[in-house]
Amino acid sequence: MISHEGAYFMKHQLLNIVRFIFLFSFSVQSQTETVTATFKYILGDNDTRNDAKRIALLEAKKLCIEKVGTFVEGKISRQTNETIINGKSTLSDVTQQERSAFIGAIIKVDIIEEKFNYVGDNQTLITTVKATVDSRNIIERLMQIKSDDSLRNRVLKQQEDLKDLRNQIVQLQERINKASPEKAFAMREQRAEIFQEIDELDAYRFQIRAITNSAVTKIDIGMTGQDVLKYAGAPRAKSETTFDKMVAWNYGDVWVIGRDNIVIAIVNSKDFLIDDSEREMKKKSIK
Numbered sequence: 001m002i003s004h005e006g007a008y009f010m011k012h013q014l015l016n017i018v019r020f021i022f023l024f025s026f027s028v029q030s031q032t033e034t035v036t037a038t039f040k041y042i043l044g045d046n047d048t049r050n051d052a053k054r055i056a057l058l059e060a061k062k063l064c065i066e067k068v069g070t071f072v073e074g075k076i077s078r079q080t081n082e083t084i085i086n087g088k089s090t091l092s093d094v095t096q097q098e099r100s101a102f103i104g105a106i107i108k109v110d111i112i113e114e115k116f117n118y119v120g121d122n123q124t125l126i127t128t129v130k131a132t133v134d135s136r137n138i139i140e141r142l143m144q145i146k147s148d149d150s151l152r153n154r155v156l157k158q159q160e161d162l163k164d165l166r167n168q169i170v171q172l173q174e175r176i177n178k179a180s181p182e183k184a185f186a187m188r189e190q191r192a193e194i195f196q197e198i199d200e201l202d203a204y205r206f207q208i209r210a211i212t213n214s215a216v217t218k219i220d221i222g223m224t225g226q227d228v229l230k231y232a233g234a235p236r237a238k239s240e241t242t243f244d245k246m247v248a249w250n251y252g253d254v255w256v257i258g259r260d261n262i263v264i265a266i267v268n269s270k271d272f273l274i275d276d277s278e279r280e281m282k283k284k285s286i287k
Helices: 004-029 049-078 096-106 135-147 149-178 181-211 225-232 278-284
Strands: 032-042 110-119 122-134 237-240 247-250 254-259 262-268
Touching (some): 032 049, 049 135, 049 149, 049 181, 096 135, 096 149, 135 149, 225 254
Antiparallel strands (some): 247 254
């Protein structure tokens, strides 16, 4: 027969094992990866180096975002269209095409290298880009877009417009390569106008990223629940902690912890545990 002390010890050890497994799975799913893509562009007689840089970057970004989409789709599939946010289903009612559009709107792609070479008589440009990917963070931000009908429609339209402009650039480039220098000059001006429209859409993409950024910049310790809703909007998930009966609101990167309608802690999602005490929550708080 197991003594009372022995039973307590076994229960305590089991709890520690469960917590370790939870933390381990959390850290694995929060791991970031770098995705790279390279595009090789062969300059035509009517191309300048700046023309080549714009076109190569546009295509390299497209390839990189497609690779990020494939990477994230794999994560979503392994989670059977669910994420670990409070055990709630997330993206099961969003099509793959929509998810690709959402990813295109929120992923930041940076240039690693632009290198001009000669291959025979042809000048080439090789552009390499990268994107840093945290699959959990991306899935949470996709959820945020999904849950806001207005934002969702804006993102889908922005990405559809960007796709149309990219196709116009490709078609125009084919004509420029075959045109005389005089006709090519006018077409290049037309292409510059399309690039300007793409730049404007990219500027709007920065706004989308800002909208889906963490609420941590908007929430402070001591705010009331009403303040949180006013400045950060409705949470993606809401839960009640195991101990001390605190309320926990999820805003993607962070959980906002409240007690008696007052914010007492703001905890990174990767550090959040539902069975933490008030003291442990405050110790983990990033503010």
